[in-house]
Amino acid sequence: MKAAVLVFPGSNCDRDLAVAFRAAGFETVMVWHKETELPEGLDVVGVPGGFSYGDYLRCGAIAAQSPIMRAVAGFAERGGHVLGICNGFQVLCETRLLPGVLMRNAGLKFVCRVQGLSVATADSAFTAGYAAGQEVAFPIAHHDGNYQIDADGLARLRGEDRIAFTYRGNPNGAVADIAGVLSENRRVLGLMPHPERAVDPAQGGTDGAALFRSLADAFVSA
Numbered sequence: 001m002k003a004a005v006l007v008f009p010g011s012n013c014d015r016d017l018a019v020a021f022r023a024a025g026f027e028t029v030m031v032w033h034k035e036t037e038l039p040e041g042l043d044v045v046g047v048p049g050g051f052s053y054g055d056y057l058r059c060g061a062i063a064a065q066s067p068i069m070r071a072v073a074g075f076a077e078r079g080g081h082v083l084g085i086c087n088g089f090q091v092l093c094e095t096r097l098l099p100g101v102l103m104r105n106a107g108l109k110f111v112c113r114v115q116g117l118s119v120a121t122a123d124s125a126f127t128a129g130y131a132a133g134q135e136v137a138f139p140i141a142h143h144d145g146n147y148q149i150d151a152d153g154l155a156r157l158r159g160e161d162r163i164a165f166t167y168r169g170n171p172n173g174a175v176a177d178i179a180g181v182l183s184e185n186r187r188v189l190g191l192m193p194h195p196e197r198a199v200d201p202a203q204g205g206t207d208g209a210a211l212f213r214s215l216a217d218a219f220v221s222a
Helices: 014-023 067-077 087-094 151-159 209-221
Strands: 002-007 027-032 044-047 081-085 101-103 111-119 135-142 146-148 163-167 178-182 188-191
Touching: 002 014, 014 027, 014 044, 014 209, 044 067, 044 087, 067 081, 081 087, 081 209, 087 101, 087 188, 146 178, 163 188
Parallel strands: 002 027, 002 044, 044 081, 081 188
Antiparallel strands: 101 146, 111 135, 111 163, 163 178, 178 188
């Protein structure tokens, strides 16, 4: 199994994500944003959290135009798995690999804490290690995590069971308490909370480890 973790100017969770992938058994390579191609033999691409390009213009907007994201879009179109966390979720929405937008938090303040979540669906390679309705806790750290989508888009997400995680106690005003969503083919996941910061007891909790193990199990059994 092989994972790539992208690195943009301003990424600050890239190493955390690489550690989480390695702990789940992935060979992991770091890929700089100016690269035009992804390494061969990849199973999954991770788009990390942080503040790519200093969040100028709009969170994730400049990173979405970087050379490597064209390669990621092609990888996803060919059925590759992509995981975007926090700023990575913003980037995936900006590249239209996922629907909706991430807006400024409703309270207009940066939120940083351990956040309770509910697993909304177990029907994906990312969430199969959980049970639908299971309560978990991941850290959050964002200023623009307020997920919004129009009524038709929300109805489609609900009808297609593509809401991956919801907040228990909404920290940012996200519509329908949405913390993470899946693509149409269920192989792209974007979420604002940080599962990679909850994979080791030293981090204060291990609820995120099941996400990475679940993904690894999907490739082992494929």
